Amino acid sequence: MNLDKLITKHLTRYFDPSKRIPEETFQQLLRYLRSSPTTINIQPNHFHVLETQDGKNKLADALVGRFADNAEKVRNASHAIVFTTRKDIPDTHLQEIFEKERADGRFADPEIQKGWEAGASNFVEIQTENYGGDVLHWLEKNTYLIVGATMMAAASLGVDATPLEGFDRTTVDAAFDLTDTDYTTTLLMVLGYPDEARVSRQPVSRFDAEKIFTHM
Ligand SMILES: Cc1cc2nc3c(=O)[nH]c(=O)nc-3n(C[C@H](O)[C@H](O)[C@H](O)COP(=O)(O)O)c2cc1C
Numbered sequence: 001m002n003l004d005k006l007i008t009k010h011l012t013r014y015f016d017p018s019k020r021i022p023e024e025t026f027q028q029l030l031r032y033l034r035s036s037p038t039t040i041n042i043q044p045n046h047f048h049v050l051e052t053q054d055g056k057n058k059l060a061d062a063l064v065g066r067f068a069d070n071a072e073k074v075r076n077a078s079h080a081i082v083f084t085t086r087k088d089i090p091d092t093h094l095q096e097i098f099e100k101e102r103a104d105g106r107f108a109d110p111e112i113q114k115g116w117e118a119g120a121s122n123f124v125e126i127q128t129e130n131y132g133g134d135v136l137h138w139l140e141k142n143t144y145l146i147v148g149a150t151m152m153a154a155a156s157l158g159v160d161a162t163p164l165e166g167f168d169r170t171t172v173d174a175a176f177d178l179t180d181t182d183y184t185t186t187l188l189m190v191l192g193y194p195d196e197a198r199v200s201r202q203p204v205s206r207f208d209a210e211k212i213f214t215h216m
Pocket residue numbers: 009010011013070163164165166167204205
């Protein structure tokens with residue numbers, strides 16, 4: 001990965017519909033995505049992986065009204081991912097995590113696992129209080145971290161990954177049968193290779209270093 005290139009690069013908005021991410025590359029990216037760490041291993045996500053044109057069209061069709069300009073980005077991308085997040089953390093979810101951790105042998109000593117479980121359950125209570133009961137707000141921060149990390153992982157594989165916040169949550173939730181489920185759409189991601197004819201040649205615009213860094 002060439003960090004200097006990333007520093008001067010615009011996020012890709014227009015993808016070349018003729019270019020597809022090689023299967024092994026995409027699978028590696030999904031393996032990375034699955035491995036992403038979350039607060040107390042809370043794993044609040046479900047990812048809808050759109051790898052067929054039908055799958056991408058399903059999402060694109062849900063991008064209407066003021067978000068219609070994102071539809072073409074989805075249709076032309078090689079792949080797209082709908083990042084969804086749990087709206088709450090019932091005890092059943094915590095127990096599922098703990099069971100999996102025990103099965104995976106996360107801690108060699110069962111007593112340590114037991115202590116971890118008590119601490120993790122308590123942490124959920126603390127965060128629920130910290131966010132005034134708005135657990136989704138907390139959990140979606142984890143989702144955004146995962147999105148950022150996945151963008152960098154994609155870059156390391158030579159793949160462009162652009163997050164899209166321009167969508168109507170209600171409409172996308174309905175398209176993916178999420179309404180009245182435990183999950184809701186947090187962010188979309190389109191992945192692939194740029195349409196070179198439509199890459200912006202203008203400089204990237206960001207605040208000066210003096211404004212955003214305080215060194216001491
Ligand atoms: C979280 C996030 C959400 C974004 N959502 C959209 C989007 O819905 N549609 C879009 O065209 N670009 C989207 N972008 C791209 C930004 O608008 C773009 O990166 C920003 O304006 C800076 O432009 P540059 O990448 O060309 O320097 C998003 C970027 C981020 C980080």
